[in-house]
Amino acid sequence: MTTSPTPHVAPLVQSWLKLWNGDFSRAEELIAPNFRVHAALLGGGDGSALSGPQGLIQWIAQTRAVAADLTFQIEVGPPSSKVT
Structure with a gap:
């Protein structure tokens, strides 16, 4: 069995990565108006x-x-053509 992402997922993932890498131009499209952060902030x-x-x-x-040099990316391991 092989797996591959559906075609519409890749652009969404790329936009999400760009957002976390500092490109906020599509934030209004990607984030729901009622989104809420459930985490402690760096300043406490x-x-x-x-x-x-x-x-x-x-x-x-x-x-x-x-962390100005922080870069988010996706690293995928070697492809597998067989799932056991």
Whole structure:
């Protein structure tokens, strides 16, 4: 059995990676208005105060400010043509 992602998933994943790598141009398209962060912030604050696309942008920007050289990417292992 071989597996491959459906064609519409790859652009979505690439847009998500670009968002986390600092390109916020499509945030409004990708993030639901009622999105809520459920995590502690780097400064120790309560992440639940961040919501919607702008909240996620704020969280990502805070993360990137601490680690400016941080790059998100997907690494896939060797392809397997057989699943056992």
